[in-house]
Amino acid sequence: xxxxxxxxxxxxxxxxxxxxxxxxxxxxxxxxxxxxxxxxxxxxxxxxxxxxxxxxxxxxxxxxxxxxxxxxxxxxxxxxxxxxxxxxxxxxxxxxxxxxxxxxxxxxxxxxxxxxxxxxxxxxxxxxxxxxxxxxxxxxxxxxxxxxxxxxxxxxxxxxxxxxxxxxxxxxxxxxxxxxxxxxxx
Amino acid sequence: xxxxxxxxxxxxxxxxxxxxxxxxxxxxxxxxxxxxxxxxxxxxxxxxxxxxxxxxxxxxxxxxxxxxxxxxxxxxxxxxxxxxxxxxxxxxxxxxxxxxxxxxxxxxxxxxxxxxxxxxxxxxxxxxxxxxxxxxxxxxxxxxxxxxxxxxxxxxxxxxxxxxxxxxxxxxxxxxxxxxxxxxxx
DNA sequence: CTATAACGCTACGAAAGAGTAGCGAAAGCC
DNA sequence: GGCTTTCGCTACTCTTTCGTAGCGTTATAG
Numbered sequence: 134x135x136x137x138x139x140x141x142x143x144x145x146x147x148x149x150x151x152x153x154x155x156x157x158x159x160x161x162x163x164x165x166x167x168x169x170x171x172x173x174x175x176x177x178x179x180x181x182x183x184x185x186x187x188x189x190x191x192x193x194x195x196x197x198x199x200x201x202x203x204x205x206x207x208x209x210x211x212x213x214x215x216x217x218x219x220x221x222x223x224x225x226x227x228x229x230x231x232x233x234x235x236x237x238x239x240x241x242x243x244x245x246x247x248x249x250x251x252x253x254x255x256x257x258x259x260x261x262x263x264x265x266x267x268x269x270x271x272x273x274x275x276x277x278x279x280x281x282x283x284x285x286x287x288x289x290x291x292x293x294x295x296x297x298x299x300x301x302x303x304x305x306x307x308x309x310x311x312x313x314x315x316x317x318x319x
Numbered sequence: 320x321x322x323x324x325x326x327x328x329x330x331x332x333x334x335x336x337x338x339x340x341x342x343x344x345x346x347x348x349x350x351x352x353x354x355x356x357x358x359x360x361x362x363x364x365x366x367x368x369x370x371x372x373x374x375x376x377x378x379x380x381x382x383x384x385x386x387x388x389x390x391x392x393x394x395x396x397x398x399x400x401x402x403x404x405x406x407x408x409x410x411x412x413x414x415x416x417x418x419x420x421x422x423x424x425x426x427x428x429x430x431x432x433x434x435x436x437x438x439x440x441x442x443x444x445x446x447x448x449x450x451x452x453x454x455x456x457x458x459x460x461x462x463x464x465x466x467x468x469x470x471x472x473x474x475x476x477x478x479x480x481x482x483x484x485x486x487x488x489x490x491x492x493x494x495x496x497x498x499x500x501x502x503x504x505x
Numbered sequence: 506c507t508a509t510a511a512c513g514c515t516a517c518g519a520a521a522g523a524g525t526a527g528c529g530a531a532a533g534c535c
Numbered sequence: 536g537g538c539t540t541t542c543g544c545t546a547c548t549c550t551t552t553c554g555t556a557g558c559g560t561t562a563t564a565g
Binding site: 158159160229230233234235236237238239240241250253280283284285287288289292293296300311312313314316317318319 | 416436439471473479482483498505
């Protein structure tokens, strides 16, 4: 009947929240900081969101985007293209604190675990297509379950990411993929 | 010259700190809680440690223990024994929040990253021996760098641990090791 | 044009955690 | 046995962050 909630304010809040998350990670995330960055008054933030945690969750959710699906005709080619996209993301120094912080927090917070899983599902959607296509071509056995394949495709990357992030830039993707293929064939 | 610092109090502080870490993880770790659990007064804790963070770090350091090194004569046998020890540790529900929290916090805190690395180094010491022995037997090429082997040995485990922890109990260790061996041979 | 609700602002209150001050009591060194 | 320092206790300050109240101002639906 009267003045509606400003959609612009909502967008500014989320934009600032996302930026803050990328800069300071989960720990540095405070509503006061979101307020000062966005130019939106803290009280207004609480008019748009029921709690600070809801701002955080909504901001995280908003970062989930679809990933491109390679289709080169061979499993090896598809995996190479997939890695070309994923490795730079892992190598990004800005993303690391946020994503690892999320992994840590998700261990005790079910809502954050849901987000973590949703992010992963979206990011690995292309992998499912790749694996299915390889099965259809007879390059992989039908009995291979996706989760097992996933563990071998992203696991080594994950281990390196956590332990020696600085070495990810120089990674030899071809060698990595060849090892993965050998593991999947076993 | 006078009364010395109680070694018993020091032990009780660390014992309580470790217990708290395992139960509540890094986030739930407070000096007040350590004080009430240990029965040692908070003021006394600050006489023994210069800061709460030092209590945390010392407690974490104290949990680092040496790992057994298998020696079965074959790479496959050694890896199987190694996995028999490591998998139950990963599968432990109590350890997960703490370790993943540590991973997350280590992304922004250099001191915690040092601890994380130290823990990992200790835990993977047997792996180095195993890999070296396999090289000496000619089962692995001398050119294989340890870090690359490590990523393929623990990476898949790590991926599963983060994503689907509940499935770790039923893991088929033999199949896992066979896939790892195939990857290392590639 | 007017009523209604959102906006921004300043100021609070509440809670949690770190770390400190001051005290009487107790324990170890000599 | 006495001197010294620790211990436990209570109480306090400081800081951070969350979330809310009140108020004057502004936009907008009808």
